[in-house]
Amino acid sequence: MEPKKVKWSQVGHHWEIYLFVIPTLIAIGLFIYYPAASGIFHSFFRWNGADISEPLGVANYKDLLFSTEFWRSFKNAFIIGIWNVVKMIPPLFVAVAIHRCKSDRMQFLYRILFVVPMVIPPLIIALVWRSFFFEATNGYLNQFIYTLHLRAFLDFIAPLFGWGEVFTEASSPAWLGDPRLILTAVIIWGFPWVSSLAVLTHLAKLQGIGKEIYEAGDIDGVNWWSKFTKIEFPLITGSIYIMLVFTIIGTIVDAGMILALAGFEGGPGGRVDVPALFMLRKAFVDQKMGYACAVGIILMLIVMSLQKIASLVNDWRGYDIDRKKSIRRKLFTTAVILNVLAPVMLLWEDATLPLWKEVIQAPGTVFHMWISGWVNGYEIPLPGIFHVVSIVLMIGVLPYPKWFGYLVGFVRKIRTGSTEAIAGNKGDMRNQRVIAREESAVFRATRSVGQFTMRGFKHGYIWFVLAFAFLPLYLMVIVSFKTNTQFYAAPATLTHPVHPENWAAAWEKITPTLANSVFLSVSSTLLMISIALMAAYFFARLRMPLSTFFWNAILILMMLPMIANLVPLFRLLRDMNLLNTLTALILVGAAQGQIFAIFMLRNFVSDIPQDLYEAAEIDGASHFMQMRQIVLPLSGPILGTVGVMHFMTAWNDFVLPLIVMRDHARLPVMVQLIRMAGDYIKLWGPLMAGYAMASIPIIILFVFSMKLFVRGMTEGAVKG
Numbered sequence: 001m002e003p004k005k006v007k008w009s010q011v012g013h014h015w016e017i018y019l020f021v022i023p024t025l026i027a028i029g030l031f032i033y034y035p036a037a038s039g040i041f042h043s044f045f046r047w048n049g050a051d052i053s054e055p056l057g058v059a060n061y062k063d064l065l066f067s068t069e070f071w072r073s074f075k076n077a078f079i080i081g082i083w084n085v086v087k088m089i090p091p092l093f094v095a096v097a098i099h100r101c102k103s104d105r106m107q108f109l110y111r112i113l114f115v116v117p118m119v120i121p122p123l124i125i126a127l128v129w130r131s132f133f134f135e136a137t138n139g140y141l142n143q144f145i146y147t148l149h150l151r152a153f154l155d156f157i158a159p160l161f162g163w164g165e166v167f168t169e170a171s172s173p174a175w176l177g178d179p180r181l182i183l184t185a186v187i188i189w190g191f192p193w194v195s196s197l198a199v200l201t202h203l204a205k206l207q208g209i210g211k212e213i214y215e216a217g218d219i220d221g222v223n224w225w226s227k228f229t230k231i232e233f234p235l236i237t238g239s240i241y242i243m244l245v246f247t248i249i250g251t252i253v254d255a256g257m258i259l260a261l262a263g264f265e266g267g268p269g270g271r272v273d274v275p276a277l278f279m280l281r282k283a284f285v286d287q288k289m290g291y292a293c294a295v296g297i298i299l300m301l302i303v304m305s306l307q308k309i310a311s312l313v314n315d316w317r318g319y320d321i322d323r324k325k326s327i328r329r330k331l332f333t334t335a336v337i338l339n340v341l342a343p344v345m346l347l348w349e350d351a352t353l354p355l356w357k358e359v360i361q362a363p364g365t366v367f368h369m370w371i372s373g374w375v376n377g378y379e380i381p382l383p384g385i386f387h388v389v390s391i392v393l394m395i396g397v398l399p400y401p402k403w404f405g406y407l408v409g410f411v412r413k414i415r416t417g418s419t420e421a422i423a424g425n426k427g428d429m430r431n432q433r434v435i436a437r438e439e440s441a442v443f444r445a446t447r448s449v450g451q452f453t454m455r456g457f458k459h460g461y462i463w464f465v466l467a468f469a470f471l472p473l474y475l476m477v478i479v480s481f482k483t484n485t486q487f488y489a490a491p492a493t494l495t496h497p498v499h500p501e502n503w504a505a506a507w508e509k510i511t512p513t514l515a516n517s518v519f520l521s522v523s524s525t526l527l528m529i530s531i532a533l534m535a536a537y538f539f540a541r542l543r544m545p546l547s548t549f550f551w552n553a554i555l556i557l558m559m560l561p562m563i564a565n566l567v568p569l570f571r572l573l574r575d576m577n578l579l580n581t582l583t584a585l586i587l588v589g590a591a592q593g594q595i596f597a598i599f600m601l602r603n604f605v606s607d608i609p610q611d612l613y614e615a616a617e618i619d620g621a622s623h624f625m626q627m628r629q630i631v632l633p634l635s636g637p638i639l640g641t642v643g644v645m646h647f648m649t650a651w652n653d654f655v656l657p658l659i660v661m662r663d664h665a666r667l668p669v670m671v672q673l674i675r676m677a678g679d680y681i682k683l684w685g686p687l688m689a690g691y692a693m694a695s696i697p698i699i700i701l702f703v704f705s706m707k708l709f710v711r712g713m714t715e716g717a718v719k720g
Helices: 008-013 015-020 022-042 059-065 068-086 089-099 104-118 122-133 140-147 151-161 182-188 196-206 211-219 224-235 237-253 256-262 275-284 289-318 321-348 350-356 363-376 382-397 402-439 441-479 484-489 501-541 547-558 562-575 582-606 610-618 623-634 636-652 655-660 669-677 684-714
Strands: 045-047 053-055
Touching: 008 015, 015 022, 015 501, 015 623, 022 045, 022 289, 022 501, 022 547, 022 562, 022 582, 045 289, 059 289, 068 182, 068 237, 068 275, 089 104, 089 196, 089 224, 089 441, 104 196, 104 441, 104 684, 122 140, 122 256, 122 441, 122 669, 122 684, 140 151, 182 256, 196 224, 196 237, 211 224, 224 237, 237 275, 237 289, 237 562, 256 275, 256 655, 275 289, 275 562, 275 655, 289 562, 441 684, 484 684, 501 547, 501 582, 501 623, 501 636, 501 669, 501 684, 547 582, 562 582, 562 655, 582 636, 582 655, 610 623, 636 684, 655 669, 669 684
Parallel strands: none
Antiparallel strands: 045 053
């Protein structure tokens, strides 16, 4: 419901409502907007973050534009991003398979079973894969290849993926140590790639499909695939689109998993280096803070551009003709500018001019060289990328020729006319054949067998995915009771005697850090919910002066990658004497987490019937009383959803703590696990027990709050 507009002359009657948004403005202004402004300012300096600050103008940006290392990181992000989009398919099919289970008990059982392994922190999954699957001598991946005799097949397809002769050598492939394999390792880790958020989001959307729609489909005789393509997929396109945007943007700005698998250097030769990791390395290894700020600004502009393009694509059908023409003109102008910039940039770089002199005149040749360069590992200068982007924009925005439209219309007319003629002449005969076929005993028996087979395939697929999803958890528990000798002798089976003392040893190592993570996650969640709910009330209750400006400022932050401001944020925390403190992580986490929370809570609060507010105002209730007596009692499910999501985010975060924290006694548990995994001599039993202990709290939380979480995801309004 649209909030009531309040004029400036009426502000005195509602002045206290501004108190609800002040904490949010302070938090995002101090920990988000100020670091962003500082990053923009220092990107024009040669700055080491301390005593050296020399103005350079646009030199940092010019160096970045011609840096092969920087653009190679984007190439890696592009390849990983494509495969991350492919990884969205298994969660979708899992959600559909669970939704089609007719038994409510089976649906509940599958949800519980999928939640347990999927809420294990991604860092722990990555560390388990690094320790067990990618290990060269006794790794499960190499054993799987040897057992099934796949080396010949992998050697046959090796030229397609640039693996060379790695599978023909006598030694075992080192997945994380071989430059030819590490990109493949980064792509395949975490199989079958089923995340709890994706499955629950798709399930929440699927639950909104009415049974009458399926009944109508059964009457029409649609098969299982038609149900998916005609009923389910169109109705959950919104959730798929949201997950797609998050996946693409997350690939660009995420450095955590690459850091866990390949280290700060991005693997041997930087083969899996990504832009966010490139920025962190320049800032905290090379001490080039100003240069890193420039990288952050470029990341921010790219992500905001992708957000804008995604919004245009999603809303394209709702635009009128004039709006579409205006967007096409702007994109065409951008394409022309890119084509002009390419030769200008070449004039700046005289060394590359002989190579690109002929290429400039033939954009098709640029495209061919660019693609072949990616396949063969060559580095193509930036102008080639500009040309390709401009060609894609031109092709995408130019309208089709009129003759093409006439041809398409003519073909559609013929096809439609033919279909109508066939339907008119043979419709009665077809209906008679359908009725006779359905009355046939053979047809009924065949349909029963087909339905039984599909049910078996559905449950078999679910259990197949569950087996792989539970594998890391199974390995953690089994190995946690072994000595190193038992582990190397039989790594995947329980052996006797068991060694429960491994858990005691792990408890001594991670108890302080585990307590730090509990305190950090709980404090950050409570602070974030308190601030976000008050701000959501401010935006949903009334339309106060300046509220539109404040809301737009928050919407902009939803497009801002937080990691892009990590370098100036580090400097800010140092100036505030907050480095190496849990307070810094709590404040920053609450400030960053409330952006998404405000967006969700505002929609919920705005759906509360206005009659309740008006009745409270008649009784003389202030805004604080309305918040306590109306909003809080009705907001339980949505607060639970937002709280669980933020708790998991705070628990799993390790990039910011890894940079901010130095004192061992104050480390969160995820940073402690990284340090334990990096020890040269590993005691596998205590290490796996530590992984399990770090996973147990988040599993317990999600299992007990799953019903509340799903309820909050599915409730879009409050019924009055």
